[in-house]
Amino acid sequence: MEQETFFFFEKHPEALPIYEAFERRVLQEIEGVHIRVQKTQITFTNPRVFACVSFLRVRKAKEMPPAYLVVTIGTGRRIDSPRIDAAVEPYPNRWTHHLVIAEESQIDDELMAWVREAAAFAASKRPGAAGGSGKKHGE
8 A cells, every 4th residue: 555545544544444445345346447645535547537535524524424434436327325425417427426434344245336337437438538647556
């Protein structure tokens, strides 16, 4: 794990094991992933953004668990699930979904199916569409 990742979790060390479990599964299940650590989020690209991890407040403060991450994914459809804390359609047929993840067990097959769907959706976008250029895992 990169040093910048540890800096990202400096104020939220209790969330680091949740992130490590998420990153591990993403790297195991999706090929060609680049990870870019930024000030407010960690972005996963292939080469376009398909998922982000952050501490975005998608619930009222009193409803947030003590340790959590917000996983944000983009898909071509609205995912109808009680696990989705917020879903918006910023462009026609482009849905952004936010999920609060409070424990490693929530990084399950259902979540990973959505992440794989988001990766495939991002990869299908035309060249020149918004994306990212981060460091490929292992470089």
